Amino acid sequence: MPRLRKSFFNRSVHEVAPELIGATLLFRGVGGIIVEVEAYHHTDPAAHSYRGETPRNAVMFGPAGYAYVYRSYGIHWCLNFVCERAGSASAVLIRALEPTEGLAVMQRRRGTADARLLCSGPGRLTEALGVTHAQNGLALDQAPFELRARNSDCEVIAGPRIGITKAAELPWRYGLTGSRFLSKPFRE
DNA sequence: TATGAGATCAACT
């Protein structure tokens, strides 16, 4: 399984996002298989970068292949992968993993032994992996991150994104068909 | 099963 390099992310966010489904994400050796992501583009009213650069979203305006971490609803951290060329300000939100590595650590951090509740949602996922604002701006192709390409094709399904009010109809949510670890099922 | 409130903070108006 080849590791993903920065060049992998240096393409349209709509190419990168579906290819991340089935890839493996580890943070300090803890993580699993990506089963759900969402694409955000700077022309998209729902994206943080839509209204231009601010101190919070500055990483989105930098080069591809870096982590953008922000606080959501004052409580949770959400992890994004920056895509496309510097300045295009597009990113993929990582929404759910199928936990495979470091189960015991994730169970302790999340306070549950139910594998379906460990990483099924952007806030849960960051809590399970231990990702916080401290990781904002880190490169994705070196420690403590490790990203491995999927080793076979998998069935990817698209649908509308979750938890947003603007441009909610755009089908820019991608998931692994039939996975038990999605934050919400996809409608046919 | 489904709906609603609360937690808690930084960007933005």
Place this chain on the structure above:
DNA sequence: GTTGATCTCATAC
């Protein structure tokens, strides 16, 4: 002062 790329728990059906 309002809003938001969320989650959990409580209460109701």
